[in-house]
Amino acid sequence: MAKKFENSINVFAPATVANLACGFDVMGLAIDSPGDEVHVEFNRNKEIRIRKISGDGGKLSLDPQKNTAAVSIQSLIDDLHIDQGFDIYIKKKMPLGSGLGSSAASSVAGVFAANELLGRPYSRRELVPFAMEGERIACGSAHADNVAPSMMGGIVLIRSYSPLDIISLPAPKNLMIVVVHPQVEVLTKDSRAVLPRKIDMSTGIAQWANTAALTAGLYSNDFDLIARSVVDHVAEPFRASLIPHFEDVKSAALFSGALACSISGSGPSIFAFAEGKKAAKEIAYGMQMQFKKNKIKNTAYISSVNTKGVIKLKA
Amino acid sequence: MAKKFENSINVFAPATVANLACGFDVMGLAIDSPGDEVHVEFNRNKEIRIRKISGDGGKLSLDPQKNTAAVSIQSLIDDLHIDQGFDIYIKKKMPLGSGLGSSAASSVAGVFAANELLGRPYSRRELVPFAMEGERIACGSAHADNVAPSMMGGIVLIRSYSPLDIISLPAPKNLMIVVVHPQVEVLTKDSRAVLPRKIDMSTGIAQWANTAALTAGLYSNDFDLIARSVVDHVAEPFRASLIPHFEDVKSAALFSGALACSISGSGPSIFAFAEGKKAAKEIAYGMQMQFKKNKIKNTAYISSVNTKGVIKLKA
Numbered sequence: 001m002a003k004k005f006e007n008s009i010n011v012f013a014p015a016t017v018a019n020l021a022c023g024f025d026v027m028g029l030a031i032d033s034p035g036d037e038v039h040v041e042f043n044r045n046k047e048i049r050i051r052k053i054s055g056d057g058g059k060l061s062l063d064p065q066k067n068t069a070a071v072s073i074q075s076l077i078d079d080l081h082i083d084q085g086f087d088i089y090i091k092k093k094m095p096l097g098s099g100l101g102s103s104a105a106s107s108v109a110g111v112f113a114a115n116e117l118l119g120r121p122y123s124r125r126e127l128v129p130f131a132m133e134g135e136r137i138a139c140g141s142a143h144a145d146n147v148a149p150s151m152m153g154g155i156v157l158i159r160s161y162s163p164l165d166i167i168s169l170p171a172p173k174n175l176m177i178v179v180v181h182p183q184v185e186v187l188t189k190d191s192r193a194v195l196p197r198k199i200d201m202s203t204g205i206a207q208w209a210n211t212a213a214l215t216a217g218l219y220s221n222d223f224d225l226i227a228r229s230v231v232d233h234v235a236e237p238f239r240a241s242l243i244p245h246f247e248d249v250k251s252a253a254l255f256s257g258a259l260a261c262s263i264s265g266s267g268p269s270i271f272a273f274a275e276g277k278k279a280a281k282e283i284a285y286g287m288q289m290q291f292k293k294n295k296i297k298n299t300a301y302i303s304s305v306n307t308k309g310v311i312k313l314k315a
Numbered sequence: 316m317a318k319k320f321e322n323s324i325n326v327f328a329p330a331t332v333a334n335l336a337c338g339f340d341v342m343g344l345a346i347d348s349p350g351d352e353v354h355v356e357f358n359r360n361k362e363i364r365i366r367k368i369s370g371d372g373g374k375l376s377l378d379p380q381k382n383t384a385a386v387s388i389q390s391l392i393d394d395l396h397i398d399q400g401f402d403i404y405i406k407k408k409m410p411l412g413s414g415l416g417s418s419a420a421s422s423v424a425g426v427f428a429a430n431e432l433l434g435r436p437y438s439r440r441e442l443v444p445f446a447m448e449g450e451r452i453a454c455g456s457a458h459a460d461n462v463a464p465s466m467m468g469g470i471v472l473i474r475s476y477s478p479l480d481i482i483s484l485p486a487p488k489n490l491m492i493v494v495v496h497p498q499v500e501v502l503t504k505d506s507r508a509v510l511p512r513k514i515d516m517s518t519g520i521a522q523w524a525n526t527a528a529l530t531a532g533l534y535s536n537d538f539d540l541i542a543r544s545v546v547d548h549v550a551e552p553f554r555a556s557l558i559p560h561f562e563d564v565k566s567a568a569l570f571s572g573a574l575a576c577s578i579s580g581s582g583p584s585i586f587a588f589a590e591g592k593k594a595a596k597e598i599a600y601g602m603q604m605q606f607k608k609n610k611i612k613n614t615a616y617i618s619s620v621n622t623k624g625v626i627k628l629k630a
Binding site: 022023024025026027157158159160165167169195196197198199200201203204205206207208209210211212213214215216219220225228229234 | 528
């Protein structure tokens, strides 16, 4: 049977929660929704073009050199030494600047789609560096803690960047993630700027004890251990003040039964871990009420760990 | 059948390798040998007495307030609110001040033996805090990264001290530990003094990425991952210069096939991880040759992970 080549593809790349508290800058996970829907098709003029972006409130540039999906595809075709052109249509179905890896989702969607259309020369894992180039445009540095989970699904650990060493960690089945996104703006550069360049050795020791413990908790399905270890000594103490009512929302999450609660990526979204769907719903309600009480519009997402990552959608 | 009460007991508490490179101050493992043999018996005069210490070259005090085994037992009987006396006989079958947890082994042996004689009021895990009191006398602080593995066996992670949270990590069956102890003196206080009080955030990030990765490697029996992650960015760079020819010995270990190599505890012993016994022997030979070449007497120990910890010996 001859392989049927396609000229176009629709894909969905999920939002991601990076850091996971103790895993600052090295861990991330994919959630089921929200995410980006991206349509990519071949064109004949050898250019990569952003044809349309919806759902971004007009905030994103159509200039392919400034768009993460276009940059990631460009990085792929440069590597393949081909000059294929692509037309890209992006439906942002997630908030921008939310700490949920919006730019990473577009970047992943773009390069995954192009790779599929080209007959899949690369594996998902191999595509991560191309998607990281998209992130570089958006964030100024080629981080992988959003890109890798959006691409590969699941919970990932970025052990090293040179060489790139991505480890998939197991996701306990009953582990639910609650994410609440408040409609406030926290600039990534501000949330970077508040972090100290140096930390006390004792702080570091506490952090890596927890990082190891969280890893053990994930492997052993030990929800108590996950709860004890998802604590951030290095970023949350500094970033919390950038998110209005963070402490109240965190307290509400824990009071409502969350295993743990911290900042998603560089914020302002706040995530909580829960055991089971019922608990997750109560936690989401508790967190949302805190924001509502303070007249801050917000959206909650409840999800298990998305183990698939970016997927092809039906045409 | 009536329970036969014993008046005396012989126990063996194993040496331990603390830190395991990336797990600085939070990880440790027990090895099969060397270790301490300790005989403990009830006495009737309500005092804890050190009756004899052999194998220490006369370096250890017979004053029970300065002896880790006596202090750990005192801490236990204080907790139990009894005034039972014990006579303690210690055979140091391991080098002192070697970075192999000598003081911890005596401390563990003492309190384990007394607990057995008293009808086992506490579990091994519950005995750790008492053994830590012995460590406090020896080291000035109540660390658990030698005490916990010597008591409980296996590879342990100390997630937190308040509350004390000890996590047993799995030990891959074929994982061998080579320890080479050079006859040079490194004072614990010196090896503490060379450490910086603060570390760069980026250094911390690299360290906790590795700590998580090592944990993943242990759970998944991934020797390649263990090899990549057993790297220490925070202590080894500063302590290496305290151990003559450390870099040469480490290079020899890696050249001979070691998965990884770093300082055992605060040194001067150097440990290496190996996959399988044959590799371990070659690595030990390579490491010893480097010391020998430089006219430094040394002893090598080859062991799998000792999963039992302290044990009762036949009378």
